[in-house]
Amino acid sequence: MHNVYLLGTDIGTQGTKTVMVNPEGKILASAFSEYDVIKPKPSWAEQWPDVWVKSTLDTIRETIEKSKVKPSDIAGIALSGLYGGSGIPVDKDMNPIRPCLIWMDRRATDEVQWVKENVDKDKIFEITGNYVDSYYGFTKMMWIKNNEPDNWKKISQFITPKDYVIYKLTGENVTDFSSAGNIGGVFDIKKRTWSEEMCEILGIPVSMLPPQIVKSADIVGKITKEASKLCGLLEGTPVVAGGIDAPVASLSAGVLEEKSQVAMAGTSICWGVVHKGQHLSPKLVSFPYVAYDD
Numbered sequence: 001m002h003n004v005y006l007l008g009t010d011i012g013t014q015g016t017k018t019v020m021v022n023p024e025g026k027i028l029a030s031a032f033s034e035y036d037v038i039k040p041k042p043s044w045a046e047q048w049p050d051v052w053v054k055s056t057l058d059t060i061r062e063t064i065e066k067s068k069v070k071p072s073d074i075a076g077i078a079l080s081g082l083y084g085g086s087g088i089p090v091d092k093d094m095n096p097i098r099p100c101l102i103w104m105d106r107r108a109t110d111e112v113q114w115v116k117e118n119v120d121k122d123k124i125f126e127i128t129g130n131y132v133d134s135y136y137g138f139t140k141m142m143w144i145k146n147n148e149p150d151n152w153k154k155i156s157q158f159i160t161p162k163d164y165v166i167y168k169l170t171g172e173n174v175t176d177f178s179s180a181g182n183i184g185g186v187f188d189i190k191k192r193t194w195s196e197e198m199c200e201i202l203g204i205p206v207s208m209l210p211p212q213i214v215k216s217a218d219i220v221g222k223i224t225k226e227a228s229k230l231c232g233l234l235e236g237t238p239v240v241a242g243g244i245d246a247p248v249a250s251l252s253a254g255v256l257e258e259k260s261q262v263a264m265a266g267t268s269i270c271w272g273v274v275h276k277g278q279h280l281s282p283k284l285v286s287f288p289y290v291a292y293d294d
Contacts, residue, residue, distance in 0.1 A: 003072075003073060003074070003075040004022065004023050004073060004075060005020055005021070005022060005023075005028070005067070005069050005073050005074045005075060006020070006021050006074070006075055006076060006077070006078075007019070007020050007060060007063065007064075007074060007076070007077035007078075007233075008021070008077065008078050008079075008080070009056055009059065009060065009077065009078075009079045009080070009165075010079075010080045010081070010245055010248075011052050011055070011056060011079065011080070011081035011082060011161055011162055011165060011245075012081075012082055012245065012266060012267065013037060013082045013102065013103075013104070013266070013267040013268075014034060014035065014036070014037065014267055015032055015033055015034040015035060015055070016032070016033050016035075016052065016055035016056055016059055017030060017031070017032045017033075017059060018030065018031050018056070018059035018060050018062075018063045019063065020063050020064070020067045020069060020074075028067045028069065029063045029064075029066035029067035029069075030063055030066075031058070031059040031060075031062035031063045031066065032059065033054075033055035033058050033059050035047075035051040035055060037102070037104070038099060041107075043105070043106040043107060044101075044105055044106075044107050045101070045102050045103075045104040045105040045106075046098075046099035046100060046101055046102065046105065047099055047100055047102055047161075048096065048099045048100075049088045049096055049100060049161060049164050049165075050096075052081075052161050052164070052165055053164070053165055053168050056079075056165050056169075056231070057227075057230045057231045060077070060231040060232060060233060061230075061231050061232040064232045064233070065232070071232060071233055071234045071237070072234060074233060074234070074237060075238070076219070076237060076238035076239065076240060077223075077233065077237065077238075077239055077240065078239075078240035078241075078242045079162050079165060079166060079239070079240075079241075079242040080162065080242045080243055080244065080245045080248035080249075081160065081161045081162025081163075081165070081179075081242070081244065081245060082102060082103060082161055082162075082244075082245055082267075083102070083103040083137075083160075083179075083182050083244050083245070083246075084100050084102055084103070084137070084160040084161040084162075084179075085100060085101045085102045085103050085104075085105055085135075085137050085140045086100060086101040086105075086137050086140035086141050086143075086144060086158060087100060087137060087141075087158030087159050087160050087161075087183070088100045088158065088159045088160075088161065088164050089144065089151065089154075089155045089157075089158055090155070090156060090157055090158075090159055090164075091154050091155070091156050092156040094156075094159075094167065094173075097151050097154050097155060098144070098148070098151050100161060101140040101143070101144070102161075103135060103268075104267070104268070105134070105140060106134045106135075107134065107140075107143055108134040108139035108140050108142065108143040109134060110143075110146070111134070111139045111140075111142040111143050111146065112132050112133060112134050112139055114142075115132040115139070115185075115202070116132060119132075119201055119202070121282065124185060124198065125280075125282050127188050127189070127190075127195050127197065127198055128184060128185055128186070128187055128188065128189055128195065128198065129181075129189035129190075129277070129280045129286040129287075130184045130185070130189075130282065130284075130285060130286055131282035131283075132184070132185065133184075135184075135285065136182075136183065136184030136185060136285075137158070137182065137183035137184060138183055138184050138185035138186050138202055138204060139184075139185070141158060141204050141208070142202060142203065142204070145203060145204075155208060156207075156208070157173075157207070157208050157209070157210065158208055158209065158210075159173070159175075159210065160175055160179045160210075162179065162242060162243075162244075163175045163176075163179065163210065166220060166221065166239060166241070166242075168227065169221070169223055169224065169227045169231070169239055170220065170221025170222060170223065170224060170227070170239050171221065171224055172220050172221035172239075173210065173211065173212070174210060174211075174212045174213070174214050174220045174221075174241065175210035175212070175213055175214070175241075176213065176214055176215065176216045176218075176241040176242065176243045176290070176293070177192060177213055177214075177215065177216070177243075177287070177288035177290075177293040178216060178243035178244045178247045178248075178287050178288055178289070178290050178293065179243060179244055180194075180209075180210070180213050180287075180288075181286070181287025181288050182244050182285070182287050183209075184285075185198055185202055185204075186198050186199050186202065186204055186206075186209065187287075189277075189280075189286065189287070189288070190277075192213065192288065192293075193213065194206050194209050194213075214241050215241065215293045215294055216240075216241050216242055216243040216248070216290035216291075216293055217240060217241070217290075218240065218241045219238045219239065219240055219241075220239060220240065220241045221238075221239050222235070222236045222237060222238055222239060223235055223236060223237040223239060242290075243290040244287070244290075245264075245266070246264055246270045246272060247272065247287070247289055247290045247291075248290055249262070249264045250262045250264070250272050250274075250289070250290075251289075251290055251291050255272070255274060255291075256274070256291055257274065258274055258275055258276060259273065259274065259275065260273070260274050261273045261274075274289055274291075274292075
């Protein structure tokens with residue numbers, strides 16, 4: 001059979017796993033690579049993106065080798081990833097400037113308080129479907145701006161962990177709707193695009209956000225010649241956008257119907273529910289679902 005096998009890679013907080021499945025969804029092989037979280041201070045949590053890139057390349061290669069499947073028989077690969085908080089701040093050449101402040105980093109307490117005191121709660125909720133908490137990436141971006149001005153001046157863009165890896169695999173710079181929505185504060189959940197109004201209020205230039213937002217099922221690029229040498233996939237193998245790990249896990253559990261719920265256990269525990277937008281709450285984290293993001 002030709003071009004029938006699929007690869008999936010999940011970039012987690014403490015490790016990355018790649019699996020290969022056949023057309024029936026049976027897992028033929030898998031590989032896992034573990035790494036650590038950098039914790040400079042209590043409640044701080046950072047990671048350099050090189051650990052995600054290396055683990056992705058290594059687990060893809062190992063999975064292909066274990067499966068005995070010819071790379072020419074692999075139809076494509078999709079990726080999911082941890083919620084990257086601030087995202088990776090990169091310069092104009094896409095080089096990381098500092099570690100990514102990941103989802104579990106809680107340092108942005110002053111930024112959260114500033115938003116509560118200076119931004120109309122109804123406005124931010126009406127536009128984004130979310131309110132404010134140091135979980136959200138926009139508060140972590142604000143922390144970097146307020147506390148690391150020299151780094152802030154160098155930043156060209158913030159890129160999520162999964163999307164940075166996709167860039168390294170394909171040379172394409174995009175993000176998906178679930179990843180964009182998870183940033184909070186700067187994403188218009190109804191218009192499905194960045195909110196210029198909220199970006200201005202929060203002091204985060206729109207230019208620092210990914211230039212293109214796509215559906216999770218979209219093919220966003222193809223494996224480059226350089227990436228092919230490192231991971232074992234053929235040059236030109238399609239790469240699919242994927243999404244944040246929690247909604248992708250929900251989809252893999254078969255959660256498709258409205259009001260369906262799923263619990264996901266990993267480094268953290270998430271509880272998700274599918275709805276059409278009528279149950280938005282400032283107490284919840286809301287974003288477009290990977291199965292219904294068109």
